[in-house]
Amino acid sequence: MVPSTSFKTLRETADLRHLRQIIVGLDEGVILIDPDQSLLWANAAALAMHGVGDLADLGGTVDEYRARFQLRYRNNHRLEADDYPIDRVVAGDSFSEVVVEVTVAGEDEPRWVHQVRSLVLNDADDDEPSCLVLIIQDVSARYEAEDRFEQSFNANPAPAVICRLNDLRFVKVNQGFLEMTGHQRDQVLCKTVYDIDVLREGDRRDLAKERLAEGRTIPQMEAELELPDGGTKLVIVAGQPIDMGDQPCMLFTFADLEPRRKAEGALRHSEERFTRTFQMAPVPMAIGARDGHLLCEVNTSFVDLTGYATTEIIGRPLGDVELWGTIDMRREIEAAIDGGHDLRGHEARIRGKDGAQIDCLVSTEAIQLGGDACVLWAFQDITHRKATEIELVEAIEAVMKDTSWFSRSIMEKLARLRAPQTEQDGAGLDDLTPRERDVLALICRGYDDKRIARSLDVAGNTVRNHVARIYAKIGVNRRIAAVAWARARGFDGEGAAIGRTEQEHAA
Template sequence: MAPALKSLRDSADLRHLRQIIAGLNEGVILIDPDQAILWANHAALGMHGVESVEDLGNTVDDYRQRFQLRYRNNHKLNDADYPIERVVSGEAFSQVVVEVAVAGEREPRWVHQVRSLVLTNEAEEPECLVLIIQDVSARFEAEDRFEQSFNANPAPAIIARLCDLRFVKVNQGFIDMTGHDRDAILSRSVYDIDVLARADKRDLAKERLKEGRTIPQMEAELDLPGGATKLVIVAGQPIDMSGQPCMLFTFADLEPRRKAEQALRQSEERFTRTFSLAPVALAIGALDGHRLCDVNEAFTGLTGYTADEIVGRPLDEVDLWETPALREAMEGEIEAGTPIRDREVRLRLKDGEVIDCIVSTEPIMLGEEACVLWAMRDISTRKASERELVHAIEAVMKDTSWLSRSIMEKLARIRTPQVEPMGVGLDELTQREREVLALICRGLDDKSIARTLNVSGNTVRNHVARIYSKIGVNRRNAAAAWARARGFDGDSMPAPTPRADAQSLEATA
């Protein structure tokens, strides 16, 4: 029969051992091979929220009844898996992490990191079993808070262990940005999913990663699952997770910026092509000093200045406007932010000739500089034609005896364009209607017109009603004004010839 294990319960060695470990920061629980809890230091008692060994439990079974243990994955420990049971069975272990709850409470109060120590006698038989405990609650609470923050952070991030460069954590922001599957990322290495691909300082990043040092921000291009790429800013920050050195990679998505820059370049290219090839004279001026920044070919063709002669010079040096007062007025409106629309001005060309132009402006941004776009159109030919036409009309209107009434009316409309024509023209009235209108212009009433034309009063009234309907009036003085506005006042009409129409004959009968 094997000899019984010797107990330390009443030995001097236990007293000496207690004196040695009493002041340690780590919790120490001494257990007899017969499963009795011999002693615990103040640190161990505090880590269980009790004040005496009796509160901790007299035996291993008592301990299990008073405290419920589970792993960090929320799985409860079986009786045989309790660290205090494992040390009694003679097992040596280290770095076992368990959550400890008081019996009857659902949530754990502490997180313990436990290791075992078996003290043997000269015959190598267990003489005292030691449970060494560290309270790592604060560390794991901080890690829990970090993980919650890491997962909730919309900024893309991923964590790799430095010992093997394998990814151990990835947040939803990175999944959303890249389209990678979470399970496909975890346990793969930094170079399987290369977060430093085509980085502009890749060699520096690899060196810092190898040394576990901070990786500064740099542009990189990530490969996406579908074969596309994404432009990002990547940076690395060394951190510890569960006592393991790791590297936290964070990202900023630059793809929207790249697309915006591409769209801006395309827009600028289109603007440049349109600006250069536009048939209208265009110039871009800076508000600072009213310097010309650029001109197109139509502008140089209009003014006679080459781009080298005019670009970069203030307009007051170029003497482009006819007068300094005109230039100051135009520049004042531009500085006030007032757009100019179809303003008739006179420009002085390089050879000194002054021409008529229509000028419009529009504020634009050239890069980050506020500028103004000038559009100029030469109307000197049109203005000359208008002047010639006016002179011709004035000459013709001096002698109108050889012109027909319709030509006279059209010339009158050109001569006085502010008068709007109403109804039909004189040439669309019948001979009798023109005779009646002429007598209206002379001031005759219906009875006088009837006697003059030797017709009945009803006939005159019918003629007057038709005249009103055709020319769009309803009063005699309006009809007279309408006729005079067309050069017809009745004096030039030959005397009407009285005739007996049907109604007149009926009246005499």
């Protein structure tokens, strides 16, 4: 503490009276302090900012003021005695815009937020301080509003960040943004808008950059945020200019579109898989609208079975195409569909484009495609089976008449029943390479890919490549279909001599 004898004082002087007249009506609070650390005077604004009515309640000295009012910084750090603005100005410290929270002694919560600056009035003759001045602004309302904004900003589940416009650095980030991106708070607050590029791949990026530079509203647009793990996230981003602490800023808000993108991708892949399966299915299939029984799609097997090209049958009711063998049969089936019933192995006869009668087992399933109620039709051609059954009955009758026909006729019929004749223009065993026949033989024996690889002493990828080529050549897409194809040609793999056996490999 500097002895009071070293200062010239304004106490009870004309200069003090004049000074009081000048500042009495100011909106800012003003406290005049004598160099001997006594409080000379305070205007009405300063008294109101401390909740007192006269100078005595404010405190006669710096020590009394400190005892009656406890000050702390905005980070809740309490000020030590020497850090009080009133102590600093007495010590000759010059400062501006020191922000403190003011609590009345005995209370727990602060009542006001003050922004304080200092002023030293020197004597004109020897430049010694004659009066010390604290100038106070009550900024409680501003900081209360900022606190409310801070709480709302942090509690808002919508992801958001705020950047300063003068350097484009992020100054605030809420929990929603951290959870959406996986960033850490400290990692965001030290970066700029382009370090963590919130406009990356934006469909109107140039416009957004222009608006950001001008401090204007940035309209909504889709963008892809780069994530810390190297991935990206599809979002909608928009920017709104705001002021924070008298600094122009930009508030960026986001909507996470990643769930939508994943759902759309899953739906697209599902539809693609359905389309591939539908088209590659060896069973004749068609998709029709439940209302009106219009065909929307048919697969290749259906075209092969009926002889109708897709352009000749799609978009037409089955009744107009005259697909069903009889009108009564068509009415029966359509009535079942209209009644909400699915068919399972319903025996019916359809008519091909050339007029040929085809015996089928018809099955249906109600499905939804693009929000429309549809019917999936499946037709199993049993014409050959029924013909074989008739031939078998005829053969048995022939045997009953003449047993000499048994070995020559019945056995042939039974063989045909067990392994129906395949199309003669399809692939044959001679179309397979020796190695492919080896692989097919092991498939017929029930070996899986790993066991085949061990048996042939080759890599698993090599086996899978062979299997894919076999499927492509013989026109199947499943193991059981490949086995059926081989056995229909008298090839069951049991008699095939295959390089090294599994036992030799194990040895």
